[in-house]
Amino acid sequence: MPVQAPNDEEKRDPVLFAGRVRTLMAEALDIPVTDHTYEDCRLMISAGQLTLPMEAGLVEFTKISRKLKLDWDGIRKHLDEYAAIASSSKGGRIGIEEFAEYLKLPVSDVLRQLFTLFDRNHDGSIDFREYVIGLAVLCNPANTEEIIQVAFKLFDLDEDGYITEDEFSTILQASLGVPDLDVSGLFKEIAQGDSISYEEFKSFALKHPEYARIFTTYLDLQAGYVFSLPEQGQAAPSITSNKVSPENHNGGPSDKKDD
Structure with missing residues (x-):
């Protein structure tokens, strides 16, 4: 590889010169350029x-x-x-x-x-x-305060401000499509007592944002089903396997990957 000399612009900006030399060296060695620091x-x-x-x-x-x-x-x-x-x-x-x-x-x-x-x-x-x-x-x-509030209300089936283990199990079984799912271990990790308060639910959700994708997928499918319901006097559509229910095994995230 020949010796490189900076041009006028590169003399004013050494980083620019270093970048060009690095690129030339990578090309000469047939290896990729990375941005490790x-x-x-x-x-x-x-x-x-x-x-x-x-x-x-x-x-x-x-x-x-x-x-x-x-x-x-x-x-x-x-x-x-x-x-x-x-x-x-x-x-x-x-x-x-x-x-x-x-x-x-x-x-x-x-x-x-x-x-x-x-x-x-x-x-x-x-x-x-x-x-x-x-x-x-x-x-x-997806792990916003609004989503966390909606998800909590979704789990709180009797709307008493707390999530029991039965309520927790029902929704997770539905959203994951696993009717016999045992959630006792996860429930005990979130709850400090016999039920989950909103603050406990929120604290856990903020520390484990991976669950947000599962919750939002369930919410999207629920919303899609609600909007598909007929107006008064029309026949109700059958609930196909892509609708969320404890018997459904097919719902799931579908976002495309984007760098």
């Missing part, structure tokens, strides 16, 4: 301390923080969450079993569809970069 090195060290492979911390911090409006503290916090899920897996990546275990839910069609939304390259696992993007793009936008 000092923060990526810090994340690699943190990943190693969390017993993850050090390369798990390589997320191209500058690019991802700019696009997703995340700061260092936010991404570092996500690394702790990711490590807690992936700690039992080989290679430090999240598989469908680890994903289900973390959410305390069975592997179902709905859960597989949610997992696929995170698994952007369709290799059957979620790496840390995919996890961060999934939370920022798929889950956090």
